[in-house]
Amino acid sequence: MKIIVAGLLMLWVWLPAALAQEDDLLSLIEEEPATEQITNAFKSSRVINGHSMEMIGEGVLDFRILHRFGRVNQGYQQFFGLDQASMRMGFDYGVTPNLTVGVGRSTFQKELDGFVKWRILWQSKGAKTMPVSLVWVSGATYNGQEQPFPFTEVEPTFTRRLAYYHELIIGRKFSNEFTLQLSPVLVHRNIVENRLATNDFFALGIGGRYKLTNRVALVADYYHAFNRFPNSWVYNPLSIGVDIETGGHVFQLHFSNSNGMNERAFLLGDNGSWLNGDIQFGFNLSRVFQVKKPVLK
Template sequence: MKKSSCSLLILVLLWSNGVFGQDLLNLLEAEQKDENQYAPSAFMMTRIAFGHSTEVRPQNVLDVFVANRFWNTPEESTQSFVADRMSSRIALEYAISDRLTFGAGATTFDGLFDAHLKYRAALQRNGDGWPITLTLFQNMSYDSSPIADQSVSDDFSDRLSFTSQILVSKRFNKNFSLQLAPTLVNRSLGLSAADPTSIFALGAGVRYKLGPHVSFVSEYYQVFNPLESRTTFDPIAFGVNWELGDLMLQFMLTNSWFMVEDAFITRTPNNFNFRNPNLNFGFNATYVIHFKNKLKK
């Protein structure tokens, strides 16, 4: 009798002890707001490969963005060092607010000057919260390349192209993110009567993380009503993104040497294969500069 009541006593004390220990964290759990947290970014970089991702930078952050494409001409032998042709796009992109980014850039090979506004309308939340990240993208580009054909109307307004995109991304888990991008491109320069001025496309991009800082990416744009007067191909890219703190590097293989939306979506002249000049090696470097110390109010 005595023995059993003693063990019962110990049992009760143990039980109460266990409740005390577990209780405190559970009490804190109950105190903390139960709302779903924002999901971490789906892509980290503002571009998946050549196209924009849903990502925007926090306020007062400047991205110095340099993109390069290298490719060879079909000639059997050339005197060029490393690659026969290269194109560079240098751009500055500044985050006006946590949602809105303005960027402007220039490309060497095709003489495109471009500017864009990017607005993140909604951000994905964890759990059963809001499921997707939604970003609106509007770009305008000016084609400064010389046109030999006198019959082509090339006033300032003719040389402008516009691209509107609705970027929708979802981070499915830590490693895998997917983006869809319904796109409308409006352009008029050098088109024949048979060509559409409004071109519709759907972009798809994926990221799969290979490690904490390295990810594999792929991007593809399906063009629904391509140009009729010349043969164009859908742009595709396979690449590796590497995050190094303030520096982010992207390496890719692609069939398009264009780097501005309206150009690579509607004008890519090559298919994706390993014959010159179809295969392009692409290299993007983004350097991130912070103008605001978030710890100082």
């Protein structure tokens, strides 16, 4: 009996101390900072023309319609460009959180295009801090016109119709409102319009987003060419717009001096001058579908 009583007294003294020590250990575990990956830098995988640092979610299909009217300086006879239109319809799919693939078709030059987009680094904070996101994009375009070249003596073979582009996106979400990215890009054409033009074209893009409300944001992108064939009628592409989020849709209204809606087209197309009114009104519509549930880890 004495042994039992002594044992109960020892348990009575030891148990509160043990429980308090366990609570201290649990509090240390809970206070350890976790790694938080930054999301919603942009509301879409594209800024306006160019790719954004944002990716399509795993198992998500993004159906995109890009629509652009004619130039507003054509006057009322063409209803300020609204009587004319070009469009691109595309399907982008998130294979993993860090890998997106996509295909599309444009009415402008009847181009087919496809791309692969891979996130190398993901901006994060907490236990592991990464100041920027780093995304690589590679794509190809195919000119589907019956006669794609201005010179008829050159046979329009399959390979001559092709162009390729490679782009590195370096982006950072500085705050809940402001995101900025830089995008050096290389475009290679298998055939060019004259001997003075280069097959390899270099440009640097800049894109940004400023959040106005929970559902509305200002967006813009601009690409500066470094070795464009010198002429006075082609300008660098500049686009300014507004993103409006409505549930599973992201609806964008914008103005641009570019008619093309893939990298080859808007970087090397006949872009107009903003100062001369060579501006085209357009909209981008994105609708996402969860076609495959992501695997929880």
